[in-house]
Amino acid sequence: MRDIERLPKRQRQQQLVHxxxxxxxxxxQELTRMLRVSIQTIRLDRMELxxxxxxxxxxxxxxxxxxxxxxxxxxxxxxxxxxxQLDKSGISIFEISEEHVFSRTQIARGHHLxxxxxxxxxxxxxxxxxxxxxxxxxxxxxxxxxxxxxxKAYVRSISGERSKAKVEVFSYVGEELVFQGHFIxxxxxxxxxxxxxxxxxxxRH
Amino acid sequence: MRDIERLPKRQRQQQLVHxxxxxxxxxxQELTRMLRVSIQTIRLDRMELxxxxxxxxxxxxxxxxxxxxxxxxxxxxxxxxxxxQLDKSGISIFEISEEHVFSRTQIARGHHLxxxxxxxxxxxxxxxxxxxxxxxxxxxxxxxxxxxxxxKAYVRSISGERSKAKVEVFSYVGEELVFQGHFIxxxxxxxxxxxxxxxxxxxRH
DNA sequence: ACTGGTTTAGTACCAGGTTCTAAGATGTAC
DNA sequence: GTACATCTTAGAACCTGGTACTAAACCAGT
Numbered sequence: 197m198r199d200i201e202r203l204p205k206r207q208r209q210q211q212l213v214h215x216x217x218x219x220x221x222x223x224x225q226e227l228t229r230m231l232r233v234s235i236q237t238i239r240l241d242r243m244e245l246x247x248x249x250x251x252x253x254x255x256x257x258x259x260x261x262x263x264x265x266x267x268x269x270x271x272x273x274x275x276x277x278x279x280x281q282l283d284k285s286g287i288s289i290f291e292i293s294e295e296h297v298f299s300r301t302q303i304a305r306g307h308h309l310x311x312x313x314x315x316x317x318x319x320x321x322x323x324x325x326x327x328x329x330x331x332x333x334x335x336x337x338x339x340x341x342x343x344x345x346x347x348k349a350y351v352r353s354i355s356g357e358r359s360k361a362k363v364e365v366f367s368y369v370g371e372e373l374v375f376q377g378h379f380i381x382x383x384x385x386x387x388x389x390x391x392x393x394x395x396x397x398x399x400r401h
Numbered sequence: 402m403r404d405i406e407r408l409p410k411r412q413r414q415q416q417l418v419h420x421x422x423x424x425x426x427x428x429x430q431e432l433t434r435m436l437r438v439s440i441q442t443i444r445l446d447r448m449e450l451x452x453x454x455x456x457x458x459x460x461x462x463x464x465x466x467x468x469x470x471x472x473x474x475x476x477x478x479x480x481x482x483x484x485x486q487l488d489k490s491g492i493s494i495f496e497i498s499e500e501h502v503f504s505r506t507q508i509a510r511g512h513h514l515x516x517x518x519x520x521x522x523x524x525x526x527x528x529x530x531x532x533x534x535x536x537x538x539x540x541x542x543x544x545x546x547x548x549x550x551x552x553k554a555y556v557r558s559i560s561g562e563r564s565k566a567k568v569e570v571f572s573y574v575g576e577e578l579v580f581q582g583h584f585i586x587x588x589x590x591x592x593x594x595x596x597x598x599x600x601x602x603x604x605r606h
Numbered sequence: 607a608c609t610g611g612t613t614t615a616g617t618a619c620c621a622g623g624t625t626c627t628a629a630g631a632t633g634t635a636c
Numbered sequence: 637g638t639a640c641a642t643c644t645t646a647g648a649a650c651c652t653g654g655t656a657c658t659a660a661a662c663c664a665g666t
Contacts, residue, residue: 258462307516
C-alpha cells in the first residue's frame with residue numbers, strides 16, 4: 197500500500213476542501229453530484245478532514261459576524277473613546293489585533309493608526325459636521341500585534357463658524373510615541389455649505 | 402374586544418422581537434422557557450412577526466458575513482490594483498460602497514481614501530519591506546457613495562538601499578481630483594533594520 | 607349561550623445531518 | 637490464487653429544529 201495510484205482519495209479530499217471553502221453553503225447532497233461519490237463517502241471525508249456539517253458551518257460564520265458586529269465598530273469611530281472634552285481634547289484606545297496587522301511581520305497597517313487618530317480628531321470637534329480637510333502625519337515607530345494604542349487629541353485653534361480647526365493627535369504605546377498627526381478639520385454648525393471644491397471629507401458618527 | 406387588557410400578546414411579541422434581536426441564536430424551545438408560553442404560541446408569534454426560524458436567521462447572517470468577506474479586502478491592499486510598474490507608478494480603483502460612508506451624509510470616511518492611497522504607495526515600491534514613514538495628505542473634495550475612486554501613484558525619488566522613497570498619490574473620481582498625498586516610504590531589501598525609534602510602519606502584503 | 611381571538615396539544619412531515627453496522631469493491635502482498 | 641487492508645457504498649435508526657395542519661380548550665365580551 198505505497199502511495200502509488202492511491203491519490204484519488206487525497207485528490208478528492210483536496211477538492212472537497214476547496215469546494216467548501218469556496219462555497220460553505222453547499223450540502224452533502226450537492227457535493228455527491230460534484231465529486232461523483234456517494235453521500236457516505238462525502239461524510240467520511242468531512243469527518244477525516246474535520247469539516248463540520250453545513251449547519252455548523254453557517255453557525256460559525258454567523259457567530260463570527262455577530263462578534264465582529266459587536267466588538268468591532270470598524271465602520272464607526274475606530275478605537276474606544278475614553279475621554280472627550282469637546283473643542284478641547286480627547287483620548288481613545290485601540291488594541292491591535294490579528295485583522296490589523298500584516299500577517300508576515302505582525303506590524304499594524306498604517307491606515308488603522310491613521311483611522312484611530314482621524315476618528316478622534318473628528319470626534320473632538322463640537323459641531324454638527326466635521327470633515328477632515330488635510331492631515332500631516334508621521335509614523336514614529338511600528339506598532340505590533342497585541343499592543344494598545346492610546347491616541348490623545350488636542351484642539352489647537354478654532355476659528356469662527358464655517359471655518360477650520362487645527363487638531364494635533366499623538367498616539368502612544370505605553371510611554372512611547374508611535375504616531376503623530378496634525379489635522380485640519382473643516383467644521384460647520386449648518387448643513388454642508390458647498391460640495392464642489394470644498395475641503396469636506398469627514399463628519400461625525 | 403377593545404385593546405383594554407389585551408396587551409399581553411403585544412407585549413410578549415415585543416419581548417420576543419427584542420430577545421431574538423439580542424440573541425439570534427436562540428431556539429423556540431429556549432424561548433418557551435423565557436416567555437412562559439407554549440412552543441406553538443412562540444411559532445405563531447414568529448409567523449405573525451415574520452421572524453424566520455433559527456436556521457434561516459443564521460443562514461442570513463452567514464451570507465452577510467460571506468458577502469462582506471468577499472467584497473471587502475479590508476485587511477489586504479485596499480482597492481484593486483489595475484496597473485503596477487514597480488518603482489515607477491501604479492493605479493488602483495476603489496468603489497465606495499455602504500460600509501465606507503457615513504450613513505447620514507453618504508460621504509466616504511477619510512481613512513478609506515487614505516488606505517487606498519497608502520496601500521498603493523507601499524505596493525509600488527519594489528522591495529521586500531516597504532513601510533510608510535510619513536505622509537502629507539489633503540482631501541480635496543468629498544467622495545460619495547457609489548463613486549469609483551481611481552488612485553494614481555508616482556515614485557518621485559529613490560535613494561540607495563535602506564533608505565526612503567518619495568511617492569505621490571492622486572486620487573480621482575472621473576476627471577476630478579479628490580485626494581492628494583505625499584508619502585515617504587521606508588524601504589529595505591533586507592530584514593527590518595532596527596525597530597526602536599525607526600520610521601518603519603508598513604510592509605507589503 | 608354564542609362568538610371570536612388566543613393559546614395549547616398533537617400529528618405528520620421535512621432537511622440535513624450523526625452514528626453504527628455491514629456488505630461490496632479494489633487493490634497488494636505473498 | 638488467496639488472504640488482508642483499505643476504500644466505498646448501502647441502509648436503518650435516531651436527532652434537531654423546525655413547517656403545516658387539525659383540533660380542542662380557554663377565556664372574555666355581549
